[in-house]
Amino acid sequence: MIEHLYVFQHTSFWSSSMWDLPKGEDFLPRVNLGELEKLYAVENKAKPKIRLLCAIQRKRGESIDEIADITNLKRRTVHAMLHRFKERGVDGKDSIKQGGRPAFLTAMQRRELVKQLQRGSSRNKTGLWSTKEVR
Secondary structure: OHHHHHHHHOOHHHOHHHHOOOOHHHOOOOOOHHHHHHHHHHOOOHHHHHHHHHHHHHHOOOOHHHHHHHHOOOHHHHHHHHHHHHHHHHHHHOOOOOOOOOOOOOHHHHHHHHHHHHHOOOOOOOOOOOHHHHO
16 A cells, blocks of 8 residues: 555656645745735635635745644645645635526527516516516
């Protein structure tokens, strides 16, 4: 088993650039601790705030295990957050917008549907739609 671990550790998956995250002044070298603390102070969203807290602790020289203890996050989660900062800089605090499922209706179909709904139901004197009619 140790032989397998040795071989596995020396594959490209375990590249040193992914696992050797810098700390202290070497972590985010173009950003000082004060800037990170200011970003933390003005951030209102919970997830970016916790990511910034991890970055601040790393900039202070804390280990991944220490940051995990401070933030009550899993070690792997902390590592992933710090890796985001390494790859994207301070923008690593924010999520990248994920694309969703394509729209079922085209823009023209949506406009037409809105017009029909606004005109109201011809079957109902009040002009209101029932759930069955909308379907």
